[in-house]
Structures are given as C-alpha cells and as structure tokens.
Amino acid sequence: MKPWWIAPIGIVGGLASLSVASLAAGLTLRDGRWWEAAVHLAVLSGLLPMIFAVNHRIVPVFSRRKWRSDSLWFLLIVAALASGVISAIGIKERELWFERGGAALALVAGVLFLQQLGQLFRQPVSGPPPPMPYDGQRDADRVAIMFSRMAGLYLIAGLVIGLVTTFSTPDRGRWELVWAHTLLLGFVVSMASSVTYHVLTRWTPGRWRTPRLIPVHFVLAAIATLAMVVALATDQSWLFKIGGPTQAIALLIWGINCAPLLLQLPSVTREGMMLAFGFLAIGVSLGAAFAIDAHFGPIYRQVHAEFNVFGWAGFLILGAASYLVPRFAGSQMVWTNLYRLQFPAIALSLFVGGAFRRMQNDGRGDYQTWIELTHAIIAVALASFALQVALTFRARPSAPVLLTPTPRRQPGQAPPKPQSQLQRAV
Ligand code: HEM
Numbered sequence: 436m437k438p439w440w441i442a443p444i445g446i447v448g449g450l451a452s453l454s455v456a457s458l459a460a461g462l463t464l465r466d467g468r469w470w471e472a473a474v475h476l477a478v479l480s481g482l483l484p485m486i487f488a489v490n491h492r493i494v495p496v497f498s499r500r501k502w503r504s505d506s507l508w509f510l511l512i513v514a515a516l517a518s519g520v521i522s523a524i525g526i527k528e529r530e531l532w533f534e535r536g537g538a539a540l541a542l543v544a545g546v547l548f549l550q551q552l553g554q555l556f557r558q559p560v561s562g563p564p565p566p567m568p569y570d571g572q573r574d575a576d577r578v579a580i581m582f583s584r585m586a587g588l589y590l591i592a593g594l595v596i597g598l599v600t601t602f603s604t605p606d607r608g609r610w611e612l613v614w615a616h617t618l619l620l621g622f623v624v625s626m627a628s629s630v631t632y633h634v635l636t637r638w639t640p641g642r643w644r645t646p647r648l649i650p651v652h653f654v655l656a657a658i659a660t661l662a663m664v665v666a667l668a669t670d671q672s673w674l675f676k677i678g679g680p681t682q683a684i685a686l687l688i689w690g691i692n693c694a695p696l697l698l699q700l701p702s703v704t705r706e707g708m709m710l711a712f713g714f715l716a717i718g719v720s721l722g723a724a725f726a727i728d729a730h731f732g733p734i735y736r737q738v739h740a741e742f743n744v745f746g747w748a749g750f751l752i753l754g755a756a757s758y759l760v761p762r763f764a765g766s767q768m769v770w771t772n773l774y775r776l777q778f779p780a781i782a783l784s785l786f787v788g789g790a791f792r793r794m795q796n797d798g799r800g801d802y803q804t805w806i807e808l809t810h811a812i813i814a815v816a817l818a819s820f821a822l823q824v825a826l827t828f829r830a831r832p833s834a835p836v837l838l839t840p841t842p843r844r845q846p847g848q849a850p851p852k853p854q855s856q857l858q859r860a861v
Pocket of ligand 1: 471474611612615616619624680683718719720725726731733736740747
C-alpha cells in the first residue's frame with residue numbers, strides 16, 4: 436500500500452459517508468431508525484476516518500518520525516469507514532450482529548490508531564525540529580498535546596461503550612447520548628481543539644491574543660465533558676445542569692481564543708472555519724438549553740445534532756480540507772470556486788431544514804418532502820466536495836507535504852519574497 440493513498444481514502448470516504456448520513460437523516464419522518472443509522476454513519480464512517488487520515492499525514496511532519504506500518508494504517512482507515520456503514524445497516528434492518536460487528540470494527544480501528552501513534556513516538560527522531568512560529572507557541576503546543584491525550588481516552592471509552600451497549604444497556608442512563616457525546620465532544624471536539632492550538636499560528640502570520648485563556652479552555656472542557664458524560668450515564672440532571680453550561684462556556688472560550696487567527700486564514704479556509712464556529716455556537720447553546728430545561732431536548736434534538744455534526748464538523752472539515760488537501764496532493768484544489776455554492780447551500784439548508792422540522796413537530800402541516808429536499812441539498816454539496824478532493828489527489832498524487840514555515844518579519848528585516856499558496860506551513 437502506497438502511503439499517499441491513505442489520506443485520500445480517509446478524507447473522500449469520510450465525506451461520502453457524511454453525505455449519505457445527511458440523506459438518511461432526512462428520512463427520519465418515514466422511520467425513526469433512519470435517524471439512529473444516520474448518527475452512527477456520520478460519526479463512525481464520516482468523522483473518525485477523516486480525523487485518522489489527517490493525523491496520518493500531519494503527525495509525522497511535526498514529530499519528525501516515520502510510521503512503522505502503512506499497511507496497518509490502510510487497514511485501520513478501511514475498518515473505520517466500514518464500521519459505520521455496517522452499524523447503520525444493522526440499526527436500520529434490526530440486525531443485531533451487524534450492529535455488533537460495526538461497533539467491534541470501530542473499536543479495532545480506534546485501538547490500531549492509538550497503537551500506531553504510540554509506536555510512532557517510540558521511533559527515533561530524524562532531522563531538526565520545524566521552526567517555532569514564535570516562542571509563545573510552546574505553551575499553546577503543550578495544551579494542544581493535553582487535548583490530544585484526552586481525545587485518545589474518550590475515543591477508546593466511546594468505542595467500548597458503543598460495543599458493550601450492543602450486548603446490554605443498563606436500566607439507568609441515556610446511553611445513546613453517552614456514546615454520541617463521548618465520541619463527539621470527548622474525541623472529535625478535543626481533537627479539533629488540539630489541532631487549532633497547534634496549527635493556527637502556523638497557518639497564519641498571527642499570534643495568540645489571549646494565551647492565558649488557552650489552559651482555561653482545557654480545564655473547563657475536561658471538567659465539563661466528564662460531568663456531562665457521567666450525568667447522562669447516571670441520569671443526574673443536577674450534574675448535567677452544571678456540565679452542559681460549563682461545556683458551552685469552554686467552547687465559547689475556544690472561539691474567543693481562535694477568532695483573531697481565523698480571520699487571518701486564507702480565503703475558503705477562513706469562511707469554512709468561521710461558519711463552523713457560528714454553527715457550533717448555535718448548536719451548543721441549544722445543548723446548554725437542554726441541560727437547563729430538559730423539555731427543549733426532544734423538540735430541538737435533531738436541529739442541535741445537525742447544526743453540530745453537519746454545521747460545525749462539516750464546515751470545519753470543508754475549511755481545513757481546503758487548506759490541507761492541496762498541500763497533501765501537491766496540486767491546487769480543482770473547481771475552487773464551487774465553495775461559493777456549497778457553503779451557502781449547506782448553511783441555508785440547515786436553517787431551513789431546522790425550521791421545517793420545528794413546524795412539522797408543532798403539527799403545522801406536512802413538511803416531509805421539504806425536509807428531505809434540504810437534506811438532499813446538503814448531501815449533494817458534501818458529495819461534490821468529496822469529488823473535488825478525489826480529483827485534486829488524482830491530479831498529482833505523490834508530492835510530499837511541504838513544511839516551509841510561514842515567514843515572520845523581525846523588526847528592520849526586509850519583507851519576505853511572496854510564497855506560492857502551496858508553500859505555506861502545514
Ligand atoms: C454544551 C454542550 C452540549 C450539550 C449540553 C448537549 C446535550 C444534548 C442533549 C441533552 C441531547 C438529547 C436531546 C434530547 O433528545 O433530549 C443531545 C443530542 C445530541 N447531541 Fe448534544 N450536547 C452538547 C454538545 C454537542 C456537540 C458539540 C455535538 C457534536 C459535535 C453534539 C451532538 C449531539 C448529537 C449527534 C445528538 C443526537 C444523538 C442521538 O440522537 O443519538 N452535542 N445533546
């Protein structure tokens with residue numbers, strides 16, 4: 436297996452799964468099992484393989500080490516992609532052994548991912564370290580590493596919970612929510628926090644404006660995620676009332692820390708990231724509202740989930756992929772201007788679809804066709820982006836990741852020569 440295949444398979448496969456998950460989520464009114472299937476497909480086959488694939492390309496660059504086995508990497512990406520599909524089929528068709536098989540495969544992929552990371556850091560270091568953007572970045576990198584470690588713990592916890600609950604679910608607790616938030620908040624959000632603290636000063640010429648708030652974000656996120664998961668698992672609504680709003684504050688601090696740097700990102704990445712944080716703000720405010728007053732939960736559950744998964748995670752992926760894919764592939768992204776259609780189409784469809792869901796729940800008419808249409812639009816936008824990524828990789832698949840740092844000017848130093856967009860730091 437050629438190592439450069441791994442990132443395209445993970446990213447394109449993940450985007451395609453997210454696209455199908457949107458179609459499935461749109462069918463919820465026909466059969467509630469479509470919803471559960473969509474959530475499993477989006478999380479296991481959509482988000483996890485994409486995060487694994489990006490790690491496969493980026494971690495060796497920053498750690499100056501080489502993976503021991505690319506074949507194992509290929510296996511773990513394929514296992515992750517297959518796990519959500521198999522789970523979703525099992526849920527939709529009530530085939531318990533498919534559900535179990537999908538959950539077991541996801542756990543195998545997660546364990547292999549962490550095992551590969553563990554092995555990588557036991558390899559000898561080669562070459563000098565990539566230059567620091569500026570001295571203060573060291574502290575941000577330290578917090579980023581703590582977020583990665585926390586993400587690893589929640590990844591395994593979430594995948595074990597997913598497998599165990601296919602055999603038996605305790606009488607107490609809302610275990611489908613424990614599973615979803617362990618993986619989404621504990622793993623995906625922590626991983627995204629780690630990546631932003633590592634890369635934003637490397638992808639832009641800026642510095643952290645609120646460095647003291649970076650560890651505050653970590654401490655609050657660590658406390659709140661644990662509180663939320665324990666509260667959901669034990670039905671302790673008082674603990675959820677503390678954990679939910681604390682989580683919302685932690686994510687607000689993340690937004691405050693990142694906002695000044697997000698504005699300095701190159702176009703498309705900037706728009707994607709800004710939209711991602713906008714949807715996160717709405718999605719998480721709804722979550723905090725559920726924690727304070729549980730009666731909002733059933734009314735806005737799907738809007739909350741879709742704003743967070745297709746809005747926040749979706750736009751984060753679109754934004755980050757627009758930056759990374761050309762650098763991974765060594766070639767400009769094809770059909771660059773398509774984002775002018777894709778971004779508004781996804782954003783509008785999420786709002787309009789949410790409004791239709793609300794009106795349908797209120798019994799103000801039959802909006803099923805409209806709900807399905809908005810989800811189909813999101814699916815087409817994500818699928819077209821997956822195609823763009825695939826074609827970009829096909830254009831020149833074997834170029835190495837460039838690690839030229841963003842040049843910083845010292846006082847009195849002449850301005851640097853303009854770099855091509857592809858020669859910025861990964
Ligand atoms: C302050 C943070 C959050 C709180 C307090 C919260 C709370 C909740 C609650 C109470 C529900 C169930 C609603 C009901 O039916 O009663 C829910 C569902 C869900 N949430 Fe969150 N949430 C938060 C953040 C997030 C984030 C960041 C994501 C994704 C990135 C997310 C993804 C989901 C998903 C996918 C579901 C639906 C799960 C399913 O139907 O199986 N949540 N959330």
